[in-house]
Amino acid sequence: xxxxxxxxxxxxxxxxxxxxxACHLDDRTxxxxxxGDRVARIAGALQHLSIAPGDRVGVLMLNQHRYFEIYFALxxxxxxxxxxxxxxxxxxxxxxxxxxxxxxxxxxxxxxxxGQSLAASSANLTLLYADDQPASEGVLDYEQLIASTEPVxxxxxxxxxxxxxxxxxxxxxxxxxxxxxxxxxxxNARNFTCEGYSARGLYxxxxxxxxxxxxxxMYAAMLGGARHAFLKQFSPAGxxxxxxxxxxxxxxxxxxxxxxxxxxxxxxxxxxxxxxxxLYGASPISEAVLDRAIAALPHTEFIQAYGMTEMSAAITxxxxxxxxxxxxxxxxxxxxxxxxxxxxxxIVDEQRNxxxxxxxxxxxARGETLMQGYWHRPEETAAAIIDGWMHTGDGGYMTEDxxxxxxxxxxxxxxxxxxxxxxxxxxxxxxxxxAVAQCAVIGLPDAKWGETVHAVIMQKPGSTVSxxxxxxxxxxxxxxxxxxRSATIGDAPLPLxxxxxxxxxxxxxxxxxxxxDNASSAL
Numbered sequence: 001x002x003x004x005x006x007x008x009x010x011x012x013x014x015x016x017x018x019x020x021x022a023c024h025l026d027d028r029t030x031x032x033x034x035x036g037d038r039v040a041r042i043a044g045a046l047q048h049l050s051i052a053p054g055d056r057v058g059v060l061m062l063n064q065h066r067y068f069e070i071y072f073a074l075x076x077x078x079x080x081x082x083x084x085x086x087x088x089x090x091x092x093x094x095x096x097x098x099x100x101x102x103x104x105x106x107x108x109x110x111x112x113x114x115g116q117s118l119a120a121s122s123a124n125l126t127l128l129y130a131d132d133q134p135a136s137e138g139v140l141d142y143e144q145l146i147a148s149t150e151p152v153x154x155x156x157x158x159x160x161x162x163x164x165x166x167x168x169x170x171x172x173x174x175x176x177x178x179x180x181x182x183x184x185x186x187x188n189a190r191n192f193t194c195e196g197y198s199a200r201g202l203y204x205x206x207x208x209x210x211x212x213x214x215x216x217x218m219y220a221a222m223l224g225g226a227r228h229a230f231l232k233q234f235s236p237a238g239x240x241x242x243x244x245x246x247x248x249x250x251x252x253x254x255x256x257x258x259x260x261x262x263x264x265x266x267x268x269x270x271x272x273x274x275x276x277x278x279l280y281g282a283s284p285i286s287e288a289v290l291d292r293a294i295a296a297l298p299h300t301e302f303i304q305a306y307g308m309t310e311m312s313a314a315i316t317x318x319x320x321x322x323x324x325x326x327x328x329x330x331x332x333x334x335x336x337x338x339x340x341x342x343x344x345x346x347i348v349d350e351q352r353n354x355x356x357x358x359x360x361x362x363x364x365a366r367g368e369t370l371m372q373g374y375w376h377r378p379e380e381t382a383a384a385i386i387d388g389w390m391h392t393g394d395g396g397y398m399t400e401d402x403x404x405x406x407x408x409x410x411x412x413x414x415x416x417x418x419x420x421x422x423x424x425x426x427x428x429x430x431x432x433x434x435a436v437a438q439c440a441v442i443g444l445p446d447a448k449w450g451e452t453v454h455a456v457i458m459q460k461p462g463s464t465v466s467x468x469x470x471x472x473x474x475x476x477x478x479x480x481x482x483x484x485r486s487a488t489i490g491d492a493p494l495p496l497x498x499x500x501x502x503x504x505x506x507x508x509x510x511x512x513x514x515x516x517d518n519a520s521s522a523l
Contacts, residue, residue: 004159004183006075009222010036017225023065023490024202024229024246030065038409039069040151042142043076047152049126049140051104056165058097058105059210060084060115063230066130066142067124067209070106071218078099078157081164081176083210086239087498090114092175096167097122100177100375100445106130106142159183165375166212166472177375178309180212187368188312191301194341195317197303198224201249201276206231206239206257208498212309212512213282217252226250236264240272247274254500255285256438262296263437263460273299281305283501284406284424286431286439287334288443294323306336306406310390314340334428338402343367347398352386357400360407360420395422409445412504414443416451419481423504426484429477430455433470435463438494440502441484444511455484456507459491 010032013022018033030038051057057079061067070160074081082100084093095117102125107115119127130133130142157163163185165177192198203221204229207214221228229246231239239261242248251260259279261267268345278293278300285304294302301320307313318337321327339345346354347361355361366389373381384391395413396406407413407422414421423441424492430439438458441449459465467487474483495503 044143044152179372192220199226199250204251435465
């Protein structure tokens with residue numbers, strides 16, 4: 001068994017802790033021995049269905065233990081997992097089915113109708129049902145397949161073989177399938193372990209299991225021998241309940257989830273003292289939200305991971321000590337940390353020349369975690385990977401000590417009157433206002449300035465704030481050209497992607513189509 005195959009940590013757990021708990025479910029537990037047996041049996045069932053090494057198999061499910069098993073069962077037979085976004089519309093997932101050439105699809109009860117539609121529209125797609133409630137007549141049932149199939153041996157897939165295709169970028173155009181090998185994913189897990197991060201208690205799958213942020217943390221937790229629990233669908237109350245019920249020690253949350261957790265009424269009455277560490281990332285976090293989270297969860301350490309799916313996923317890591325004391329005094333808690341072990345990072349200009357410390361350019365990265373490419377998209381792969389370096393599309397700078405500060409997506413940078421405005425910096429200030437629950441800063445077309453800075457605000461419940469007040473608040477801490485010139489203020493949550501990122505393009509397009517009718521100006 002090679003250590004660069006994603007089934008390796010499962011085999012190790014079965015060897016050294018066979019009777020130990022692997023998964024906590026609502027009413028029972030599963031041991032590592034039982035988990036391995038279930039994985040080997042569902043792998044055998046897939047082989048009987050003519051799923052061969054390299055074949056793509058989709059998963060359209062909410063978080064649950066069967067999703068966890070499927071990750072390993074597909075790797076067990078050398079097949080390729082294709083997690084589908086549960087928030088996508090039918091046609092978006094139909095594209096992923098067609099594009100990947102998917103041969104089978106696992107769907108749970110909530111997505112069975114969509115799964116049946118996807119199967120009906122594809123001549124060669126086998127649908128499998130995976131849920132607690134029994135399947136209807138004529139549908140291949142996950143538990144029945146396990147009960148009726150003998151376990152098979154792990155094929156021990158080579159490290160360079162394809163393990164998963166993770167679709168990304170659907171919010172800005174046609175989705176792209178990121179190809180990650182077994183070696184990519186295990187290198188990322190190893191990199192985390194070298195940084196001292198490997199969950200050894202109970203890891204909670206709270207972020208969507210279709211997203212690589214959770215998968216990356218999952219493999220790192222597996223290397224540490226952690227137990228696993230599952231939050232089927234995120235809600236702040238549900239998250240707090242599962243943490244308290246199972247005494248969760250580790251989890252990964254995107255900033256929007258973290259904010260919703262700490263803003264939950266009555267949080268102080270819930271015992272979350274078991275929560276040792278929160279890994280946060282996948283989108284920028286405001287300093288205000290981070291400070292409130294640290295205050296609300298005094299027993300918890302916070303670790304930031306910055307990265308992207310194309311890098312399997314971590315590029316940099318900001319450990320807990322850099323959130324505190326002398327590091328905080330010099331602002332390191334606002335950084336994305338330093339390059340994680342075995343990943344090189346550079347800041348380059350438009351000609352790909354390295355820039356000196358503290359100059360803003362594009363963040364690029366390389367390492368064993370670099371993707372194999374975009375599925376069936378050689379031109380886009382060549383545009384993203386140049387001379388072995390992944391061009392992230394993020395603007396940032398690096399200090400002399402190697403701390404990376406992410407200032408904006410390059411495409412989201414606002415150029416107003418010839419000056420560059422980085423939306424993350426403006427959002428960080430707006431988030432400190434006591435009436436602001438969520439915020440996004442975008443550029444809107446302007447005949448005089450080229451673009452103007454516009455803020456979109458979700459107010460906290462019971463709070464009211466005007467555009468004039470927000471702009472005046474920003475002017476006390478930002479240069480005049482960086483401050484919003486207008487704002488859209490409401491009580492509704494801002495639109496989010498499946499990964500919990502605010503959809504700025506959606507906001508921008510909506511406001512442009514409406515002619516800024518909803519924008520409250522204060523010039």
